[in-house]
Amino acid sequence: MYTVIGYGGTRAFRLLWLLEELSLTYRHERVMPFTDAARARTPGGRLPALQLADGTILQDSTAILTWLADHHDALTFPAGSVERARQDAWVHMVLECLATPMMCWTLMIQRFRAETDPVVRAWVADSVDKGAERIAQELEDSGGPWLMGSCFTIADIVLGHCLHWAERYERPVSQPILRDYLARVEARPAYRTADWA
Structure with missing residues (x-):
């Protein structure tokens, strides 16, 4: 299961929206960037982030959108096209x-x-x-x-x-x-x- 780390009123909304578009199950940790709670999860407290099932943390909303779309082969075109x-x-x-x-x-x-x-x-x-x-x-x-x-x-x-x-x-x-x-x-x-x- 994916975990979105970040407050929905920020760029984390992009991740939440894409996960809804893909009908995927996820958890949402409502954390504001640059707080102690954020620093406990990511270097420097920069958010949003996506935690994968194996504990890997991905950062940068655009990179995460691209990864999710590629990984699930949806809402994107093939790489190299x-x-x-x-x-x-x-x-x-x-x-x-x-x-x-x-x-x-x-x-x-x-x-x-x-x-x-x-x-x-x-x-x-x-x-x-x-x-x-x-x-x-x-x-x-x-x-x-x-x-x-x-x-x-x-x-x-x-x-x-x-x-x-x-x-x-x-x-x-x-x-x-x-x-x-x-x-x-x-x-x-x-x-x-x-x-x-």
Whole structure:
């Protein structure tokens, strides 16, 4: 059985959501990053993490999503295929355009327990706005409801989570194509049943 270590309101939600999509049994340890409880489970207390049945701990939400999808041969394309390269390109674009600026903001709060300065807040807002515009333009060419056309993949989990994250940071995307995309994400049963706590 898998154990997800991390609070559902963080990137751990991506793991919880994927496990729900795959209908897999798992436990959820609700642990906040960089706390003593987190440091007891992972080096430096960085989360989320996934503990395997043999006790192995995997870290980094994107690496874990990729491993789970490959391991269960679901929500991904075969390694070495052109489709996999395109899927991975989507993941990297979303991480660059949306996740990176929001993670900078998050780390300032988690590590220093303080609000960041207005310059950082303005940079995050501007970066998210520009990133959403780039993703919206690319999504128009995808040919289907999901990033890979008609196939829902782990790239959609990363983007769906980031769009929700942007809303939580009071930077909701304004592009109609992304608003419609988020509505499709939020209608997925696995998204609705995954634990945000």
